[in-house]
Amino acid sequence: MTDKTPAQRRYARNRDLLITTAREIITQQGLDNFSMRSLAEKADYSPSATYKYFKNKEEILEEISKEGWEILDTLTITQTKLASASGESIYQSAVAWLKFVNEYPNHYFLMFNQTTKSPNPLKEFVQLASFTNLVKEIETGIKRKEIYLPIGSTPMETAFNLIVLLHGLSTLRLTKFAQDTQEFDRLSEKTMRQFVQYLTK
Amino acid sequence: MTDKTPAQRRYARNRDLLITTAREIITQQGLDNFSMRSLAEKADYSPSATYKYFKNKEEILEEISKEGWEILDTLTITQTKLASASGESIYQSAVAWLKFVNEYPNHYFLMFNQTTKSPNPLKEFVQLASFTNLVKEIETGIKRKEIYLPIGSTPMETAFNLIVLLHGLSTLRLTKFAQDTQEFDRLSEKTMRQFVQYLTK
Known part of the structure; x- marks a missing residue:
């Protein structure tokens, strides 16, 4: 430099x-x-x-979207490091995800709601730090006998399922439930708790 | 008339x-x-x-959104009636949901991505036919001993979780994965299968 x-x-x-x-x-x-x-x-x-x-407006939006990923990655990864048990660690990073959505709604919109022109979006998706960190945490939990996946299910698929669930909660919170977040947040918390219960029981 | x-x-x-x-x-x-x-x-x-x-553009969009709900309700409810076991019935209605998203992306967008001005969106949400039908199917499955919910979890919360998951898959399919649906659909199918497994095992 x-x-x-x-x-x-x-x-x-x-x-x-x-x-x-x-x-x-x-x-x-x-x-x-x-x-x-x-x-x-x-x-x-x-x-x-x-x-x-x-070059154009899209180039700027792409920069802001990247910035959003950096913040989200930092927030979720910090949370997984704070908790000692794998289940709690996954729960806390899910909470951090929803907090991010609440605080950076426009970033979140840019990160997810733009149609990407990537030739292989799925490959790109599973390489995101928030994603790989979650896979690693699930693997650690399995090794420590804190997490049990059903037969035929992989850590990668489980991380995918959790992120799909979080994305469902996130988009609903920003649209249909934008006026009624209190009740919705209570339900969301229970949804995340049940997901972690499903992994740890 | x-x-x-x-x-x-x-x-x-x-x-x-x-x-x-x-x-x-x-x-x-x-x-x-x-x-x-x-x-x-x-x-x-x-x-x-x-x-x-x-009155305005919004009034027309509202009509098209309503029309979308009617189609989605019909499709998912028909599917739950076709299958005999509750697990399969829930799986087939989830498949019908994703097919609807694929065939009516603009309706889906209107149904979900508009910020509603409803004073109690959650109450409205749980009164939708697609939602109440799912709750009923879960209750039937519990009675028939085909579905087992974890302690502390209700049919209503379980239906909410499935719809959040479906909405996560739906919005990702219409945005990030719009160019790569084949691989994404394969993963989505597995996600839905795992959800049903979780209910029926």
């Missing part, structure tokens, strides 16, 4: 600032109101100047 | 035709391209004339 010229450093700094501005627009005005034009306006750039930093 | 005047019948017929046109626009051009203006254009109405039938 030390071999960057002042111009390169300035470019990187401006680019970061534009991402911060984009994040502000999305948080305050919603995804629908974000465009290269609204970004230029808020950042006091000419519309054409923003294109020196980003 | 027989006491309707010719004018009332004409009004109802025009309204139905406008809903059909709206459905066509959404299916062919996507939700983003649907507006009262695009509806008027396609239906050869003046923009103001469409407002005689619908």
Whole structure:
């Protein structure tokens, strides 16, 4: 990094600032109101100047989505490390997931609701840190005789099932139940507890 | 119905035709391209004339969402009636749910991804026919000693868990995995099988 010229450093700094501005627009005005034009306006750039930093709107959204994954990964992985028993560790990382959704709804939307152009989305999905960490935790639990999977079921499939369940809860919370989170959160907690019970009993 | 005047019948017929046109626009051009203006254009109405039938765009979307629930309810309930064992019956209605998502993606989006203004969305949710039918099927399975719920877990919570799981699979299939459905469908099938195994073992 030390071999960057002042111009390169300035470019990187401006680019970061534009991402911060984009994040502000999305948080305050919603995804629908974000465009290269609204970004230029808020950042006091000419519309054409923003294109020196980003090809298009999608490139910025992709950066914010990546940032979301980094936060989610950090939160869930920290939680699995805090608990000593595998079941509790998995439960706490599930709680951390739902907290993230509550605090970063727009990031979550970008991370999941965009149609990806990846040629192999499933392969990419199972390589996400939140995913591989969960698989590792399930494997540890099996070794420690704290987790028991039904015959024919693998740690990878079990992690997939939990993430599908979390994603179901997350999207319902952000849409249908956005006005009634208290009761929904109580039910969600029970859903996650039952999933962990199913693994540990 | 027989006491309707010719004018009332004409009004109802025009309204139905406008809903059909709206459905066509959404299916062919996507939700983003649907507006009262695009509806008027396609239906050869003046923009103001469409407002005689619908207050706004949301009222039409609400009708299409309702129509989606009717189709989904019919499909899942038919499936639970076809199978004789409760486990298989639940599995087949889950398969029917995912087939519906595949065939009516825009309806599904409207049914779930709109933020509802209902004061008690959870109460409304558990009164949906697809939901109550599932609860009934679980209760029947318990009586017949085909389904065993863990201590502390109710048929209503179990139905909620399955629908959350199905919704997680459904939204992932329509977004992240829209380009790679084959592998994803194989995994989804296994997820649903494992859920039924969990209930019946």
